[in-house]
Amino acid sequence: MRPVYLDNNATTRVDPAVVAAMLPYFTEHYGNPSSAHAFGGPSRQAMKAAREQVAALAGAGFSDEILFTSGGTESDNTAIRAGLAANPGRDEVVVSAVEHPAVLALVRLLEGEGRIKAHFIPVLPCGCLDRERYRAALSPRVAVVSIMWANNETGVVFPVEALAEEAKAVGAVFHTDAVQAAGREPIELGGSAIDLLSMSAHKLHGPKGVGALYVRRGFKLAPLIAGGRQERARRGGTENVPGVVGFGKAAEIAAPRLRGDAARMRALRDRLESGLVGRIRHAAVLGASAERLPNTSAIVFADVEAEAIAALLAREGIAVSTGAACSAGSQAPSHVLEAMAIPMAAKFGAVRFSLSRDSDDDDIDRALSALPDIVARLRDRPARAATGETALREVAYV
Ligand SMILES: Cc1ncc(COP(=O)(O)O)c(C=O)c1O
Numbered sequence: 001m002r003p004v005y006l007d008n009n010a011t012t013r014v015d016p017a018v019v020a021a022m023l024p025y026f027t028e029h030y031g032n033p034s035s036a037h038a039f040g041g042p043s044r045q046a047m048k049a050a051r052e053q054v055a056a057l058a059g060a061g062f063s064d065e066i067l068f069t070s071g072g073t074e075s076d077n078t079a080i081r082a083g084l085a086a087n088p089g090r091d092e093v094v095v096s097a098v099e100h101p102a103v104l105a106l107v108r109l110l111e112g113e114g115r116i117k118a119h120f121i122p123v124l125p126c127g128c129l130d131r132e133r134y135r136a137a138l139s140p141r142v143a144v145v146s147i148m149w150a151n152n153e154t155g156v157v158f159p160v161e162a163l164a165e166e167a168k169a170v171g172a173v174f175h176t177d178a179v180q181a182a183g184r185e186p187i188e189l190g191g192s193a194i195d196l197l198s199m200s201a202h203k204l205h206g207p208k209g210v211g212a213l214y215v216r217r218g219f220k221l222a223p224l225i226a227g228g229r230q231e232r233a234r235r236g237g238t239e240n241v242p243g244v245v246g247f248g249k250a251a252e253i254a255a256p257r258l259r260g261d262a263a264r265m266r267a268l269r270d271r272l273e274s275g276l277v278g279r280i281r282h283a284a285v286l287g288a289s290a291e292r293l294p295n296t297s298a299i300v301f302a303d304v305e306a307e308a309i310a311a312l313l314a315r316e317g318i319a320v321s322t323g324a325a326c327s328a329g330s331q332a333p334s335h336v337l338e339a340m341a342i343p344m345a346a347k348f349g350a351v352r353f354s355l356s357r358d359s360d361d362d363d364i365d366r367a368l369s370a371l372p373d374i375v376a377r378l379r380d381r382p383a384r385a386a387t388g389e390t391a392l393r394e395v396a397y398v
Contacts, residue, residue: 004318004363008203009152009180009296009354014246015205021249022207025242033239034230043241050248054212057251058178058197059188062217067234068244071211072179073102075198076146078213078224078235080106083144083173083196084116085222090143094119094172096129096158097339102198103146103177104335121147123339127156127287135166142172149178149197150185153336153352154287155296157185164193173219179203179211183254184262184293195219201243205356206250210243261357266294268364269355273297275368280375286340286350295359298350300342304378306349312374313351318367321352 005013025046031039033047048063055063069075080093080103095107097120110116119137122130129147138145145167150157164174175196178187183204189197197214201207215221215234227236254261273285282302301309306322313320322334337345353367 001317004366006353007319007321008356011202012205012356018246018249022242022246046245050244053248053252057255061190067213069211072200075211075213076102079175079196082221087143092117092142094137094145096121098336126290127154128290138170144173146175149176149181150293152180154298155293156287157291168193201247204254207243207246210247262294265355272364279372295355297353300345300350301375306351316370322349
């Protein structure tokens with residue numbers, strides 16, 4: 001049976017056209033972009049073209065605002081440390097409680113070292129940011145604010161443009177982790193108050209291990225990686241030329257078809273959600289009332305552990321996740337679900353279905369036909385006391 005891949009927030013299939021664009025940069029145009037001789041030229045040209053392609057995807061005004069990195073994690077780390085360096089004399093950092101570990105782990109590390117005071121802004125049960133708590137945390141002591149564009153577990157989108165305006169009003173640097181949004185949602189940085197924005201190629205059908213940080217023109221970025229003067233002295237190390245070329249190609253492919261792909265994914269995702277909620281009692285979509293990415297759905301099935309559902313789906317060749325890929329299998333409750341403060345979700349977890357432009361009706365049909373039986377089998381286990389009614393009350397307002 002054909003495997004069904006519904007875990008595109010973990011990573012996406014590399015587009016064959018991306019692979020084809022990358023290949024010559026391994027064996028033919030293998031020169032170092034910093035070399036003055038003839039071998040350097042094609043690599044340099046290719047990096048320039050890729051920078052323009054990625055800038056266009058992000059709606060950046062200038063291609064030199066794009067700094068290539070090794071991925072979303074490095075972009076996030078660079079942004080937060082550079083934000084602190086750009087605002088000496090301030091030592092507070094504001095993040096949401098549902099950021100990716102690429103942000104949260106660094107913030108906790110800096111806090112543990114006594115270098116910063118961190119504010120973790122809670123979310124409401126809908127997954128939306130608590131705007132009052134956000135405003136209350138902003139002060140002239142805040143060096144950097146980092147709030148994600150869209151959450152990787154629920155797909156909930158944050159109003160980052162408005163949040164950036166508020167952060168700028170107190171003189172803070174504003175960074176957003178747009179790793180899940182880039183290529184799925186239109187991003188228009190020109191004219192926005194966002195200073196720094198992270199992207200990662202492998203979430204948009206590009207290669208793994210390459211990403212970018214948008215750095216608003218005029219922002220003096222302290223490098224995370226000290227070394228040579230690559231990337232206009234903002235990141236040391238010989239560039240990953242094939243990876244960068246692949247990222248550029250992936251961005252070039254995604255940009256013109258973004259709205260069409262989003263509409264198609266949304267229709268498939270909505271069919272999956274209404275089909276599951278219609279067929280399975282006590283199932284609820286997290287963040288359903290909030291603005292969400294078109295490809296993501298996190299569903300709680302009362303009284304059954306999401307991990308158990310995912311394991312049985314895997315046996316039927318259907319790949320889903322129960323949270324961020326890095327924490328799947330750990331059984332540790334997801335910090336995102338805990339932050340949403342829906343006890344049933346924190347207790348049983350949520351199954352995350354994430355689609356891509358490759359997803360089709362057949363994938364949705366397979367999930368719709370497998371899940372009701374899997375959930376019923378798990379609920380029939382004698383150890384499970386039926387608490388579905390409680391669950392329904394808890395999730396009714398999300
Ligand atoms: C929201 C978010 N930020 C950052 C990352 C890390 O990106 P990368 O895997 O490119 O380091 C991920 C990856 O899952 C993510 O979902």
